[in-house]
Amino acid sequence: MIKIRGKFIKEKHLKYIGHLDMMRLFDRAFRRSNIPISYSQGFNPQPKISFATALPLGVESYGEYFDVELKEKMDIIKFINALNNQLPDCIKILKAVYVEDKKSIMALIKWSTYIAEVKLINKMSKQELVKQIDYFMNLEEILITKEKQKKGRTKKTRIDIRELIKKLDILDYDDKKIIFKTTLKTGSEGNLKPTVLINSIDEYTNIKLNKDSIKIQRLELFIENDGNIIPPI
Amino acid sequence: MxxxxxxxxxxxxxxxxxxxxxxxxxxxxxxxxxxxxxxxxxxxxxxxxxxxxxxxxxxxxxxxxxxxxxxxxxxxxxxxxxxxxxxxxxxxxxxxxxxxxxxxxxxxxxxxxxxxxxxxxxxxxxxxxxxxxxxxxxxxxxxxxxxxxxxxxxxxxxxxxxxxxxxxxxxxxxxxxxxxxxxxxxxxxxxxxxxxxxxxxxxxxxxxxxxxxxxxxxxxxxxxxxxxxxxxKKVIIKDLDDIYYPEKMIVPYIETVHDRVVLEVFRGCTKGCRFCQAGMIYRPVRERSFNNLVELAKKLVEVTGYDEISISSLSTGDYSQLDRLVKTLMEEFKDKNVALSLPSLRLDTFSLEVIEEIQKIRKSGLTFAPEAGSQRLRDVINKGINEDDLIRSVKDAFGLGWSTVKLYFMIGLPTENKDDVMGIKDLAYKVKDVFFNLPKEKQKGNLKITASSSCFVPKPFTPFQWFGQNSVEEFYEKIHMLKNNIKDRKITYNYHDPKLSYLEAVIARGDRRISKAVYKAWENGCRFDGWAELFDYDKWIESFKQADIDPEFYAVRQRDYDEILPWDFIDVGVTKEYLIKENEKAMNEELTKDCRLGCTNCGISTTFTGGVCK
Known part of the structure; x- marks a missing residue:
């Protein structure tokens, strides 16, 4: 198996392209680039490309990852250039390496770091903001209500998200807005969306936020290696 | 900005x-x-x-x-x-x-x-x-x-x-x-x-x-x-190979209705179905050459990266070199997993060989459009297909492993009677029988037949342009008849909203005064009328009242041949005399042959040259 793991950014207006559409976009870009990728067998052959994790609509990212299988090996710089030539301006491959890894990138991802900019409803001093965030991070549990559609009925469950938040810092603030930097659980073992975190801050602290105007960027995805949190490549 | x-x-x-x-x-x-x-x-x-x-x-x-x-x-x-x-x-x-x-x-x-x-x-x-x-x-x-x-x-x-x-x-x-x-x-x-x-x-x-x-x-x-x-006088392009065809196509980020390369193989249609406006207004038939098409396909796949090419026209089976085109394209793209689709294949030209080629890559449902349920009515509309053709095609398709078949019909065609309507049901049941009469080992998959009926809307520049459309009530009667009689878990019956088709008929054959109703309807909040979730029939009826217009006058009224029709000042090449002659033949259940087999004197060749009418 010849497998390349690549890192890319997705920014500006491309944040309006959802995950499935982005997968189709990559499929077509690969076909235009003439990179010899492998396809699955069967009546409806699919290209063997997999993405680390779905990026929510409206979120820009500077650290997305994918795995792709090739029929034959090619020069990695040529691979990056050929693909970048076919991708829109706002998606760019930053880095790519051959990996021996049998596990798919999807199964490896454990954490994401985000920056979230939110408008403040009430003006607050820095001291007070920091105090509120400390209080929030020292909570024993942070319960949220999750709604699930089951057989046409909405089922509500309460779940604790405290363990899903690794870090939460105030990066910057002024009278009108606050910018958080946060590391949240991502992947199949647990996943927390930054919008859910923002809602919880609004609910559990005195920081009142305008939830209609959240700008989010993902900075990086992380895997765990012997207890260390490191980028995938 | x-x-x-x-x-x-x-x-x-x-x-x-x-x-x-x-x-x-x-x-x-x-x-x-x-x-x-x-x-x-x-x-x-x-x-x-x-x-x-x-x-x-x-x-x-x-x-x-x-x-x-x-x-x-x-x-x-x-x-x-x-x-x-x-x-x-x-x-x-x-x-x-x-x-x-x-x-x-x-x-x-x-x-x-x-x-x-x-x-x-x-x-x-x-x-x-x-x-x-x-x-x-x-x-x-x-x-x-x-x-x-x-x-x-x-x-x-x-x-x-x-x-x-x-x-x-x-x-x-x-x-x-x-x-x-x-x-x-x-x-x-x-x-x-x-x-x-x-x-x-x-x-x-x-x-x-x-x-x-x-x-x-x-x-x-x-x-x-x-x-x-x-x-x-309408403007046409004489030679399709001379005319510009884009070597680039915008590739949308989101999935669209036709998310694929479209290859237009010809314009116009020679079949002469009497209900079909496109078949009349786009005459004469003009084909793009085989070499031109293969080159275009290569370029378009290269610049778009699409995984599907749709071979498009009003009746793709009529393309003179279809078999050769399909084989060449399949061969060209087999390593890139690019599939072909032929959305407008007709029964009579439905070639087993072509299907088999396509099947090598992907298998989707099959769609047939007999348009009418009985042979008598198919003759009226000049849909030159007989039941044997359909049955044979369906049998072949089942034999090749297909199990999903869609059948498209129209109700409210001129001269239609109860037997014609029930013919829709009969045909759907016959298709079912074809499947179960195959030897057990050949019955592959889970049979699913969908019969859909739309409501016939008479259009300008067709032999049926004088025809008074069925009323909404008549349409519903026919729909109920089919709904009550098609009771089989292998067959699903779908129908279009007669109210929408009624409005379509009013506007399609409208004159200047209809403009006021369109304006009123918009003022009253109508938009996206083609979308079931937003279509508001009552608002339209109210708008007609406000514009002082009787929609019945436009939809259900039978016109005389000597009436001046609102679109008479436009010259599409096909003459009014021809349309009248075709309408008369329809009433006598007489067929008109495909004009590739010999000119039927529609008038197009006297005013326009190009394509098959040289």
Missing amino acids: ISMEILDDILLKVEKPARYIGNEQNSIVKDLNKVDTRFAFAFPDIYEIGMSHLGLHILYNLLNKENDIYCERVFAPWIDMEDLMRKNNIPLYSLETKTPLYEFDFIGFTLQYEMSYTNILNMLDLANIPVLSKNRKEHHPFIIAGGPCAYNPEPLWDIIDFFVIGEGEKSTLEILKLYREWKKENKNKEDFLDRVSKLEGIYVPSLYDVSYKTDNTIEYMEPKKETYPKKI
């Missing part, structure tokens, strides 16, 4: 924001300082539908080939976006440069179906452009329209400044050339309309008068001046 910051505030609140951002692969960016004519191609429906329209891709690339013209796109924003645009005072803008539409020189609407008309009014209003032509000032863009529904332009006569009748590839460049000359001379819009009316295929409604008799039919329609043409 509308900044991305302003849009950022609303785009995350709407469904599918990628509809409104542009910047797709192969979309064209030009320096606004270097262009002098700006043309907005406007499709009066949502992005996913408009982007699936081949004409858009052709015209967009054709106009943008000219250095001093910049053609951009605009679609009807869905109601969630419209709402936010209105609340935030964002005018309707072009996708490429986000320029408000009122800054353009031209806005060109394509008229693909009647039920999109209210969207045209709504789009103009959203662009802060007066909806009625007479209220627009010198600084406003010219609002023009073309496409199949423009063959009866009258229902939009006071909205659109002028119509382009025929194939727009030729006319549009001529119009823009004239426009540039006119602009240099600093004359008024009236002067331009006067001059443009002299180009072939251009209809400027404000230059004509219509008078009505006391029975509401047309007394006369005539030009206001001698110098305006009495008849408007």
Whole structure:
């Protein structure tokens, strides 16, 4: 198996392209680039490309990852250039390496770091903001209500998200807005969306936020290696 | 220009924001300082539908080939976006440069179906452009329209400044050339309309008068001046190989209705089905050459990266070199996993060999369009297919492993009786029997038959243009008859909303007075009428009342041959005498042969040359 793991950014207006559409976009870009990728067998052959994790609509990212299988090996710089030539301006491959890894990138991802900019409803001093965030991070549990559609009925469950938040810092603030930097659980073992975190801050602290105007960027995805949190490549 | 910051505030609140951002692969960016004519191609429906329209891709690339013209796109924003645009005072803008539409020189609407008309009014209003032509000032863009529904332009006569009748590839460049000359001379819009009316295929409604008799039919329609043409002759392209075909196609970010390369193999159709407007107005048949098509396919796959090529035309099985084309394309793309689809195959030309080729890569459901349930009625409409053909095709298909079959029918065709209607049921059951009469080991998959009926809408320039449509009640009776009789878990029966088809019929054969009802309907909040979730029949009926119009007069009234029809001033090449003759033959259940087998004297070859009619 010849497998390349690549890192890319997705920014500006491309944040309006959802995950499935982005997968189709990559499929077509690969076909235009003439990179010899492998396809699955069967009546409806699919290209063997997999993405680390779905990026929510409206979120820009500077650290997305994918795995792709090739029929034959090619020069990695040529691979990056050929693909970048076919991708829109706002998606760019930053880095790519051959990996021996049998596990798919999807199964490896454990954490994401985000920056979230939110408008403040009430003006607050820095001291007070920091105090509120400390209080929030020292909570024993942070319960949220999750709604699930089951057989046409909405089922509500309460779940604790405290363990899903690794870090939460105030990066910057002024009278009108606050910018958080946060590391949240991502992947199949647990996943927390930054919008859910923002809602919880609004609910559990005195920081009142305008939830209609959240700008989010993902900075990086992380895997765990012997207890260390490191980028995938 | 509308900044991305302003849009950022609303785009995350709407469904599918990628509809409104542009910047797709192969979309064209030009320096606004270097262009002098700006043309907005406007499709009066949502992005996913408009982007699936081949004409858009052709015209967009054709106009943008000219250095001093910049053609951009605009679609009807869905109601969630419209709402936010209105609340935030964002005018309707072009996708490429986000320029408000009122800054353009031209806005060109394509008229693909009647039920999109209210969207045209709504789009103009959203662009802060007066909806009625007479209220627009010198600084406003010219609002023009073309496409199949423009063959009866009258229902939009006071909205659109002028119509382009025929194939727009030729006319549009001529119009823009004239426009540039006119602009240099600093004359008024009236002067331009006067001059443009002299180009072939251009209809400027404000230059004509219509008078009505006391029975509401047309007394006369005539030009206001001698110098305006009495008849408007459609424009066509003689040789398809000479005409421009885009070697680039915009690739949308989001999934559209036809998300694939479209290869137009020919225009026109020689079958002569009597209900079909496209088959009459797009004559003569003109084929693109085999070599040209293979080259185009290669280029288009290369620049788009699509995984599917659709071989398109009104009746693809009639393409003279279809087998060779399919085999060549399959061979060419087999390593890239590019599939082929043939959406318009007819039963009688349905070739087993072709299906087998396609099947090598992908298997989808099969669709057949017998159109009518009985042989008698199929003869009336000149659908030259018999039941044996259908049964044989279906049997072959089942044998090859297909198990999903869709059957398309129309109800309310001229002369239709109860037996004809029940014939729809009978045919569906016969198809079922074909499957279960196969040996057990050959019955592959889970059989699923869908029979769908649409309600027949008589259209201008067809042999049935005089026919009084079935009433909504008659349609419902027929639908109930089928619903109550098709009781089989292998067969699903679907039907179209008769109310929608009724309105379509009113507008399709409407005259100038219908324009007022369209305006009222829009004022009353109608838009996206083709969308079941937004279609509001009662609002339309109310609008007719307000406009003092009896819709029955337009939909269900049988016309006489000597009545002046609202579209009689347009010359499509096919003569009225031919249409009458065909209608008479229909009443006698007589067939007319495919004109590839010999000329049937429709009249096209005396006024237009090209294609099979040389």
